[in-house]
Amino acid sequence: MKKNLLAVAILCALTSGTAFAQKAEGPWLVRARAVNLDSANKDSTGLGLSVNNKVIPEVDVSYFFTPNIAAELILTVPQRHTLRAGGAPIGSLKHLPPTLLLQYHFDAPGFKPYVGVGVNYTRFSSVNFDPVATAGLNPSIDKNSFGAALQVGVDIPLTKNLYLNFDVKKVYIKTDVYASGVKAGTFKVDPILVGVGLAWRF
Template sequence: MKKNLLALAALCALTSGPAFAQATDGQGPWLVRARAVHLDSANKDSTGLGLSINNKTLPEIDISYFFNKNIAAELVLTVPQKQRLSSSALGGQIGTLKHLPPSLMLQYHFDAPGFTPYVGAGVNYTRFSSVRLPAGVSIDKNSWGGALQVGVDIPLTKNLSLNFDIKKVYIRTDVAVAGAKIGTFKVDPVLAGVGLGWRF
């Protein structure tokens, strides 16, 4: 996954020169979106503890670069998100953690009258921090996984658009007690968002 992320980043750097800065229909190659996103976790757990995190709504900023009118790369960003970790086997909340889950997507934007649907696929890296769990319990603080995306931009003006977006992101961490792995907790959330985009 790390190699895939580096390769995609290198592609973005190498193709961002004037020869590839192809504005389409009088628009520039950059698109910045601000979204409100609802995180709905899959909460799949193989530890036997019945682990889950809370669902929540969070802010998201996305920066896209269009190589041509159909192909774009998008960097998905937010701020570290604090979540409650609960265990059904232990009767409720057992701790908290923060996660920072940026994703890098390669997208295809379809030609359609009056709106622009798109699909995307890429890689997610999530860093867990400020982990507060019962004594002796620990998690792997780094997660690499795939990310899938569908969405649509609906023009409001020449540069401003309304955006609807759904992503499936694969986030998981190994759980250990006294240093011994007892299973894997898969967050694997669906992220449904709505926001505005500015093309320049």
């Protein structure tokens, strides 16, 4: 009987200590990253379409529903890209790609790895084609894209609430391409984004 009571007491102490630590840590996590965007540039139009790779700023906000499960909203500012056909510039566009992910954070000593899966919405804007480079084609694109997003990363504690973050995402972004109103094919950006930054838990 005494052994059972002792076991219950130890379990209660551990549970309350864990709950206190989780409460003290806070449910919110904000990250700021520098992210290298590397596009897959898959094109079925036969024009050899591509956009340039670049480093972009990224900010995300996460909320922890439990110690292991969180939702993350990833944001940036509209990014301008040069659009090329066969390596030659034919225009430019901007894209804004907010992404919402559901994450699972693993329990590990000294660092906090996580995986995520979710959905991306990309809005293409300021689409401009060079009238000389695209003479006679009258090109246009679909300005909205919905696709899946996959993620793996790790938060490494630096201080009580400050973390060093490494993050890799695969985001599926595509748009249909039209010539004089007729669909010519699909251009898939489908970038891999590799980021490093800092995170603050509160």
